[in-house]
Amino acid sequence: MATLKDIADHLGLSPATVSRALNDFPEVSEKTRKRVREMAEQMGYRANRSAQRLVTGRAGMVGMIVKTSADLRADQTFLEILVGLSAALAARDTDLVLAVDQGRDPVKAYRRMLDRDLLDGFILNAPAPNDPRVVFLRERGIPFVVHGRDRLDADYPFFTIDNFALAAESVQLLTALGHKRIAYLNGAEGYSYATRRRDGFLAAMAEAGLPVVEGALTHDTPSEAAGYRQALSLLAGQRGAPPTAFICSSMLLAEGVMHAVRDRGLSVPRDVSIMAHDDSLPLLDAINFSPSLTVTRAPLRDACAPLANALIDLIGGADPRSLQTLNRAELIVRDSTGPAPDQGDTAWP
Amino acid sequence: MATLKDIADHLGLSPATVSRALNDFPEVSEKTRKRVREMAEQMGYRANRSAQRLVTGRAGMVGMIVKTSADLRADQTFLEILVGLSAALAARDTDLVLAVDQGRDPVKAYRRMLDRDLLDGFILNAPAPNDPRVVFLRERGIPFVVHGRDRLDADYPFFTIDNFALAAESVQLLTALGHKRIAYLNGAEGYSYATRRRDGFLAAMAEAGLPVVEGALTHDTPSEAAGYRQALSLLAGQRGAPPTAFICSSMLLAEGVMHAVRDRGLSVPRDVSIMAHDDSLPLLDAINFSPSLTVTRAPLRDACAPLANALIDLIGGADPRSLQTLNRAELIVRDSTGPAPDQGDTAWP
DNA sequence: CTGAAAGCGCTTACAG
DNA sequence: CTGAAAGCGCTTACAG
Structure with a gap:
């Protein structure tokens, strides 16, 4: 050489x-x-990168830790992020080193990587409230960026979409169509995105003067099976009059709901309107639903370049506060939403 | 420091x-x-790893490239491998550097990583016949191991399960129970694992003197939806008399098949027997099926340590031929398989 | 059993 | 605009 x-x-x-x-x-x-x-x-x-690293103290590599405790099966999204992130980092001449968080101590994997390798920074995802990883990295002065944010006044660099707004806008679209009984099928509890969407849903319903009956706001794995199950139960009216509209926190849930609505012999959007949030994952295209699906859309891929660039800039000394991105989802009205059915035009008690 | x-x-x-x-x-x-x-x-x-690397020429890091063209949604399995591999490598004090293969040229990503980083070796998955990545890495003399193998007489280190045998054994179990019309729902065409299972299925059917009707051997995305669709079509008898038994190349397919069998008002295993191959993915436990599922089982996780160790040993100078592992799947008989129904006891014409 | 020395391949003040 | 020199933090023949 x-x-x-x-x-x-x-x-x-x-x-x-x-x-x-x-x-x-x-x-x-x-x-x-x-x-x-x-x-x-x-x-x-x-x-020779090793020689450059030795003298500059820069690695040209950043780390990411996967949590194995997480629901890998539901986590179609994680791979999408991994792929996009890696590409965006490559464009900035930076490599992604992957490690696994095997145990109870979420900080252990980080410590190991920091000991073993020269790493310029980290990318975290799915932060929990007061996330110990955030505390640890901040303490050690290691640059990091977060996909999502655990609190509204986060002081670290992050990328997130406005989950409150997209849930609220979905409600507003449906109420404008005359719907009064709207169910929200949310993601699993504890994730900050789900919390924000819940709050946005409840706020918009309250603003419209509409009550939310017990059971019309669910938290579950974002799978087709869960959507099917929840929708079937709600449509059976076991928890009050059936909803005339469903908002789904993911496309997989929407698949299940559509399935359930059909199995009940109902028609979309004549009897029931369906909306979803669309992460724009490959092979799961809202246009291919029949009828095509009304969605709030924010491609997961869009998070990758901002996260990669924010981390590189942060390492370069940029102000963390200037590296915070809040994206709005796009509202796309298609054929799965329509006017509330005549006989269903009353709110929950 | x-x-x-x-x-x-x-x-x-x-x-x-x-x-x-x-x-x-x-x-x-x-x-x-x-x-x-x-x-x-x-x-x-x-x-200081950089100093060590500079003087030893050893990286303590290996690379893996993700193909984005692949069907990410179906690829629940990939993440499982990634996680297990990373852990197994960590145990050998080695890190995993991830990169993305964005384009048409499958070799470009490897070339970029080799240029950018000091890397001791690579892990490949899902090799195609005469895989250009294999050709390239061999040419450059870079150590690599493969999950799967593209030909029976592969001369590189690999880990694979005996896909021929597990398909054949499934058939043998069912024929012993008197089944004569057995359908095989396989994974997507072109993957070597699917090819081997197909061959195993056909060989065992032939050995039992049973014909395989057109349409009873399908290739599709290994998803629940695909299983549902294929099973419904076969049960409707559109392609000849309906099968009395299904062998599924994945658990997701089996979920769909069970669903379809129920929707047709049939009972498992009284009317239809169902088997699957079980990769032992989290949250997809064969025991939780009702009835519990008869499977050939080979945890995907079991591939990780052998692959990691083979690569490290190969880097250390071991003979590639001594680093080839062929694992047998385990046959686990549960409640989803039973004797062929009386009236269904005739072979396909 | 231990040490002095050279060297891995870069970068970057310091001089000119 | 360019060069000589020092140094980043290790490892490893070579001596003793």
């Missing part, structure tokens, strides 16, 4: 100059820069 | 001796080793 010195020897220059030329230092003459570049290319030169 | 020299100074030793003590060189006296260890512990010493 060619080294800096090899290039220098071939060109009658010093390694120092070659290094400066390759790293685009302004003081190098254009002519020298060009000669160096060409020779480097010709010799197939690749900088 | 404490360095070797710091420890040496504190102890009145040379950095060389400290290095040898810490790396368990036999010539170091027990007394010195002990003193060094204690001081290192006390000072919170961590070897």
Whole structure:
């Protein structure tokens, strides 16, 4: 493998100059820069990263820890993030090192990685309230960014969509269509995204002067089976008059709900309107539903580049507060929502 | 951060001796080793990996590339492997660096990683026949191991289960129970595991003297929806008399089949027997099916440690041929299989 | 059993 | 605009 010195020897220059030329230092003459570049290319030169790291103290690598305790099966989304993130980091010349959090102590995996490797920073996902990982990394002064946020006044860099707003907007669309009995099938309890959506749903219902009956707001694994089960139970009216509209926190839930509505011999949107939040995952396209699905849409992929860039910028010394992104979801009205049915036009008691 | 020299100074030793003590060189006296260890512990010493890598040329890191073209949604299994692998590598003091294969050229991602990082080796999964990645890595002399194998006489280190045998054994169990019309719902075409299972199924059917009707061997995404769809179509008898038994290449397919059988008003195992291959994924337990599911079982997790160890050993200079593992799946008979129904006891024409 | 020395391949003040 | 030199923190022949 060619080294800096090899290039220098071939060109009658010093390694120092070659290094400066390759790293685009302004003081190098254009002519020298060009000669160096060409020779480097010709010799197939690749900088030895270990040597660079040793002297700069920069790794060019960041870490991410997977929690095995998490519901991997439901977590279609995690892989999407992993893939997008890795690509976005590559564009910034940074690699992603993956580790597993096997145990009870969520901080252990981080400690191990920090001991073993030179890592410039970390990416966290699904933060819990007062997340111990956040506490630990902050204590050690390690740069990190978070996908999601555990509190509204988070002081770390994060990327999140406005979960409160998307839930509220869904309600508003449906109430404008005359719906009064609206069910919300939410994700599992404890995740901050689910909490925000719940709050947005309840706030918008309250603002519309509509009560929410016990059981019309559920928390469950975001799977097709859960959607099917919940919808069937609600449509049976066991917990009061059946809803005329469903808002689903995920597309998989919506699949289940559609299925249940059909199995009950009902029609969408004539008898029941259905909406969902769409993460834009591959192979799960809202347009392919029949009828096509009205959604709030925010591609999960959109989180990746902002997260990657925020982390790199943070490592570069940027102000954490300037690296916070709150994205709005897009409301897309399709064929699965329509006016409330005549006979269903009364609110829950 | 404490360095070797710091420890040496504190102890009145040379950095060389400290290095040898810490790396368990036999010539170091027990007394010195002990003193060094204690001081290192006390000072919170961590070897600088970049320095070690620079001088040894060893990375302590291996790479894995995710194909984005793959069917991520169906690929629950990938995350399981990723998690297990990362843990197994950690046990061998090795990190996993992840990258994404974005484009048409499957080799590009490997080339980029090799240029950017010092990496000791690679792990590949889902090899295709004459996989270009295999060709490329072999050409460059980079150590690699494969999950699966693209040909029976593969000369690289691999881990795979005996897919031929598990399909054949499933057939044998069912024919022993008197079944003559057996359908096989396989994974998507083109994957080598699916090809081997197909061959095993056909061989065992042939050996039992049973014909396989057109449509009784399907290739599809291993999802619940696909299982449901395929089973409904087969049970409707559109492609000949309905099967009395289904063998499913995955648990998700089996979920769909069970669902379809029930929707047709049939009972398991009285009217229809169902088997599946069980990768032992979390949250998808064959025992929780009702009736509990008869399976061939081979936990996907079992692949991780052998793969990790094979790669580390290969890097250490072991013979590739000695690092090939072929595991048998375990046959577990539960309640979803029973004698063929009286009136269904005739083979397909 | 231990030490002095060279070297891995870079970067970056310091000089000129 | 370029070079000589020091140094990042290790490892490992070579001596003793």
